[in-house]
Amino acid sequence: MRVSIVGAGLGGLALAQGLRGAGIEAAVFERDPGIVARFQGYRLVLDPVGFQAVRDCLPTRWHPLLDEIVMDAAAEQLILDPQLNEIGRLGAGRTGIVVDRQVLRHLLLTGLTVHTDAALTGYDVQADGTVQARFARRDPATADLLVGADGVTSAVRGVLTPQTTPTDTGVRFVIGRTPLTDEFAGLSKAYGSKIAGDGVSLLLGAMRFPTPPKEAAERLAPEVTLPDIGDYVRWAMILPPNGSLQDLSAQDAVLSRMEGWHPELRALIEQADPDNSTLLSIRVVKPGARWASGPVTLLGDAIHATSPTGGNGANTALRDADLLRRHLIEADEGRRDLLGAVDAYERQMFEYGAAAVRSSLDKLPAFAPEAKLS
Numbered sequence: 001m002r003v004s005i006v007g008a009g010l011g012g013l014a015l016a017q018g019l020r021g022a023g024i025e026a027a028v029f030e031r032d033p034g035i036v037a038r039f040q041g042y043r044l045v046l047d048p049v050g051f052q053a054v055r056d057c058l059p060t061r062w063h064p065l066l067d068e069i070v071m072d073a074a075a076e077q078l079i080l081d082p083q084l085n086e087i088g089r090l091g092a093g094r095t096g097i098v099v100d101r102q103v104l105r106h107l108l109l110t111g112l113t114v115h116t117d118a119a120l121t122g123y124d125v126q127a128d129g130t131v132q133a134r135f136a137r138r139d140p141a142t143a144d145l146l147v148g149a150d151g152v153t154s155a156v157r158g159v160l161t162p163q164t165t166p167t168d169t170g171v172r173f174v175i176g177r178t179p180l181t182d183e184f185a186g187l188s189k190a191y192g193s194k195i196a197g198d199g200v201s202l203l204l205g206a207m208r209f210p211t212p213p214k215e216a217a218e219r220l221a222p223e224v225t226l227p228d229i230g231d232y233v234r235w236a237m238i239l240p241p242n243g244s245l246q247d248l249s250a251q252d253a254v255l256s257r258m259e260g261w262h263p264e265l266r267a268l269i270e271q272a273d274p275d276n277s278t279l280l281s282i283r284v285v286k287p288g289a290r291w292a293s294g295p296v297t298l299l300g301d302a303i304h305a306t307s308p309t310g311g312n313g314a315n316t317a318l319r320d321a322d323l324l325r326r327h328l329i330e331a332d333e334g335r336r337d338l339l340g341a342v343d344a345y346e347r348q349m350f351e352y353g354a355a356a357v358r359s360s361l362d363k364l365p366a367f368a369p370e371a372k373l374s
Contacts (some may be wrong), residue, residue: 056213
């Protein structure tokens, strides 16, 4: 069996690793000009399902390394004012496994061949049931299954189900990270909580590595190369829908809305790495009517992009990867046919994927009351 995976995000790479471990040929195609062409590294909180999914997709020999570069986390999910006084609660506390996306992505890349500068322009299902994917600047690739793991703007989805399109909630947020030093020890109660300002919400989260990733890889899995990064605070400010940034930099856009805030909060933004601070929009993709089952499918944000306020985007993509991996192994071993395996995956994925999108949108008004959710 041959599988073509379009998109080198966490879901696509996890699927490729899982198939590789089962002896199934998987090729990954990424539209970016290089595998590290853009920064992709903020902390994520994985729930038990998401964390187990990524473990199951990885070779068991890397499990000790994975355990060494993640941290357990528990957050009270308080609501604080700009002076860090408690004024409410978001809901029940949250626990999970915290991982750095950039570090996890490098682990998932290990041993895989990723074809970069491979922007998909379309695909054709051949008479023999295989799929030929076409790219702008490389030769076509033929496989038994084409998987679109290419995010919110998925080119695969555009052909497979063109009526399924992203919805822009109108909400924008600025995200960045700042080295975690002793100066910010007083912010610990704000990690995992919401700081409510005038029309904005600031969210903080700490990433503390039990062992620095580069050092952990050198000791536990020398064939793996991980980024040389240290502990940091991930911060994100959710802005009013369609609010003007007045041509400001990402950091200045945040600081302009923090007049009179606690000095440690302002210092956190002032000391951020400007190269890792960026403005993003919150768009969602709601799974609609299912397409006719065939040798093309989708996973992750390509079919069920969630609002980050739900905290379930990466978890759902990893769940997709593991579920599809399991069904494809059954097909490869002759326990079911390929199209039956894809159909079984899609039936389950559509159900929990739609639930993940709904859950994330239900939580968005707590951070951006004027978001457009229709």
